[in-house]
Structures are given as structure tokens and as C-alpha cells.
Amino acid sequence: MANGSMRRRGRDAWELRVYVGTDPDTRRQRWLTKTVHGSARYAHGQLHELAQEAGRAKLRAGTLSDLLERWFEVASPGWAASTASHTRTVIECYLKAHLGHLPVNKITTEDIDDLYAYLLRLGGEHHQPLAPGSVARVHGVLHRAFAQAVRWDWVLVNPVSAATPPRVPPADIRPPSPAQVAALLEWTRQIKPALFCFLSLAACTGARRSQLLAVRWRDVDWDRGALAFTRGLVVGPKGLELRATKTHRTYRVELDPETLGALMEHRSRAEARLARSWEPTFRAMPSCSVAVRTGESRGFRTGRRRSSSAPGVPPGSPLSGSMTFVTSWRPRCSPRACRSSRSRNGSATRGSPPR
Numbered sequence: 506m507a508n509g510s511m512r513r514r515g516r517d518a519w520e521l522r523v524y525v526g527t528d529p530d531t532r533r534q535r536w537l538t539k540t541v542h543g544s545a546r547y548a549h550g551q552l553h554e555l556a557q558e559a560g561r562a563k564l565r566a567g568t569l570s571d572l573l574e575r576w577f578e579v580a581s582p583g584w585a586a587s588t589a590s591h592t593r594t595v596i597e598c599y600l601k602a603h604l605g606h607l608p609v610n611k612i613t614t615e616d617i618d619d620l621y622a623y624l625l626r627l628g629g630e631h632h633q634p635l636a637p638g639s640v641a642r643v644h645g646v647l648h649r650a651f652a653q654a655v656r657w658d659w660v661l662v663n664p665v666s667a668a669t670p671p672r673v674p675p676a677d678i679r680p681p682s683p684a685q686v687a688a689l690l691e692w693t694r695q696i697k698p699a700l701f702c703f704l705s706l707a708a709c710t711g712a713r714r715s716q717l718l719a720v721r722w723r724d725v726d727w728d729r730g731a732l733a734f735t736r737g738l739v740v741g742p743k744g745l746e747l748r749a750t751k752t753h754r755t756y757r758v759e760l761d762p763e764t765l766g767a768l769m770e771h772r773s774r775a776e777a778r779l780a781r782s783w784e785p786t787f788r789a790m791p792s793c794s795v796a797v798r799t800g801e802s803r804g805f806r807t808g809r810r811r812s813s814s815a816p817g818v819p820p821g822s823p824l825s826g827s828m829t830f831v832t833s834w835r836p837r838c839s840p841r842a843c844r845s846s847r848s849r850n851g852s853a854t855r856g857s858p859p860r
Contacts, residue, residue: 570605
């Protein structure tokens with residue numbers, strides 16, 4: 506048998522051994538042993554029963570639904586809110602619905618491949634084909650859950666490792682042309698200077714949106730004209746939070762003179778607004794964020810809708826879709842700048858930045 510062995514210990518004595526995984530503390534292999542007396546045929550039958558007994562002993566939670574719930578409970582606390590939401594959707598809509606009732610140690614690679622084939626044919630909404638990328642995400646969730654099951658000794662091997670998920674074609678990425686980027690920057694320079702600063706940093710550094718939103722004034726090296734990226738602003742389980750960058754490394758990017766000048770102008774405007782506003786959008790330097798306020802993002806969405814008639818922005822420019830990542834961007838100021846303030850009569854009111 507693949508998971509067990511037997512050896513003669515005497516004339517009619519046999520030692521049976523079945524592998525039951527590794528010890529989580531010592532990382533040593535564990536074996537279930539038993540000695541029987543009789544013929545070799547009888548010992549083979551006893552070995553088969555011992556292997557089944559070992560399999561039943563490892564089935565602690567029961568079905569795949571039990572494993573998925575236990576794994577999600579243990580693994581999800583450190584995930585971003587979007588990761589937890591997408592994983593929960595995969596679990597509820599695809600895995601539990603089709604394989605959730607099966608015992609964990611009874612699921613085979615063939616069952617998993619059958620699931621993938623069904624999802625590719627009828628797994629989508631209204632029994633439409635599910636995209637290969639979505640099936641690949643199902644494969645990823647199921648593989649991680651079974652990998653944890655192996656570590657917990659619920660199963661001896663991961664049946665998902667031998668499965669065949671669909672091949673996902675590479676995404677067709679069409680970045681805007683230099684002329685389109687220049688037209689977009691010129692348009693935002695005229696109507697939304699703060700958004701112009703954000704887009705200039707994005708075009709110059711190529712940084713991720715989360716990293717741009719987490720930049721603070723202290724990250725700017727004005728003498729050398731460089732910007733350091735040390736963290737990212739993401740949506741966590743309890744809201745917005747600062748975390749390490751996606752690659753878990755810190756790096757610096759040199760800024761061109763025009764981008765550095767836009768950043769200096771943005772700081773000057775922020776300081777002026779701080780001086781005249783009773784509730785500033787930007788708090789005292791250097792602790793405040795470089796990110797622009799929420800109103801700028803709303804203005805950019807309005808600009809996209811009117812891009813066809815915007816002066817200086819030709820049809821087909823980035824405003825019509827190539828730079829849509831800005832439309833889902835949630836700018837953030839300092840947490841203390843977003844608190845409710847007290848009006849003169851003592852009632853709590855929501856502060857708004859000056860127009």
C-alpha cells in the first residue's frame with residue numbers, strides 16, 4: 506500500500522505500519538503500528554483496515570465545508586478586506602456549493618478536475634461559462650486550504666497539487682501613450698492642481714496607488730529630489746491602515762524637476778490652506794500625508810464623464826478609460842484631520858475644507 510508497509514517479525518507474526526503525517530512540534534514522521542499473527546494474506550487485510558482507521562482518525566472536522574471554515578477563521582485575520590471578501594465569495598459560491606458535503610479525506614484529484622470543468626461550462630451567473638481567471642482563483646483557494654489540512658494532519662497528501670486548473674491568458678495591458686499622458690496632466694494642471702500633483706507622481710515613479718497614498722512629507726528628500734516609498738495605505742479588516750509595501754521592501758525614486766516643482770507647489774497650497782482654515786485638510790508638517798483630499802477624486806470622476814468636451818483633451822485620451830485607476834482611488838488626509846470638530850455653539854459638525 507502507498508501509505509503503509511508490513512514486515513515479518515516471526516514465523517506467523519507481522520508488523521504493520523501506516524504513515525499518519527509529521528509531528529507539528531518536532532517535525533518528525535509519525536506512524537501507526539500494529540502487530541498481527543497469521544498468514545501474509547491475513548496481514549494484508551489487517552493493513553488495509555489499519556490504513557482506513559488512520560484515515561478516519563485524521564478526519565477531525567468532517568467535510569470540506571468544515572475545513573474551509575476552520576482554515577478561513579485561522580488565516581483571514583491578517584488579510585486585506587478585499588482579499589477576505591473575494592475568498593469568502595469563492596468558498597460560498599463555488600467550493601461549498603459543489604464539494605462542501607464531501608469528507609475531506611474522500612476528495613480526489615478527479616473530483617477537483619471535474620469541478621473545474623463544470624465551472625468552465627456552467628459555473629457563471631445564469632449558468633454561463635465561468636472565466637478561466639475565476640476558476641484559477643478557485644484553484645488557489647482550494648489549494649491553500651488543503652495545504653493547511655496536510656499541516657494539520659487531516660489528510661496525508663494535497664489532492665489539489667495534481668489537479669489541472671485552466672490556463673489563464675495574459676492580460677492585454679494597453680498603457681496610454683506619452684501624448685495622452687501629457688494631455689491628461691495639462692488638463693488636470695488647469696482645473697485640479699492637487700490631482701495634477703498626484704498624477705505627476707504616479708507617472709514619474711510608477712508606484713502603486715497604495716504607496717502613493719501613504720507618502721508623507723518626511724519621505725521627500727528635497728535636497729536630492731527623491732521620494733522614498735516605505736509603506737502602503739490599504740483597506741484592512743477594520744478600515745484603512747498602513748502596512749508594508751506589497752513587495753515588503755523600501756526603495757527611493759528620483760523625481761524629475763517638473764514633478765518636484767509640482768510637489769513643492771502642492772505643499773505651498775497645503776500650508777496656505779492650513780493657515781487660513783479652522784479645520785485644515787492637511788495637518789502640520791511633516792506628519793501629514795501628501796495625498797489630495799476626497800473632493801479632488803470626485804472632480805476627476807466628473808471630468809471623465811465630460812472628457813469628450815474638455816478643452817485640450819482629445820477623444821481617446823486617458824480620461825476615457827486608460828487611467829481609470831484614479832476613479833476608484835480613495836484619497837486620505839491625516840486621521841486627525843478627518844475628525845468631527847466643534848462649532849462655536851458646541852454642537853458637533855463635520856468640518857469641510859475651504860473651497
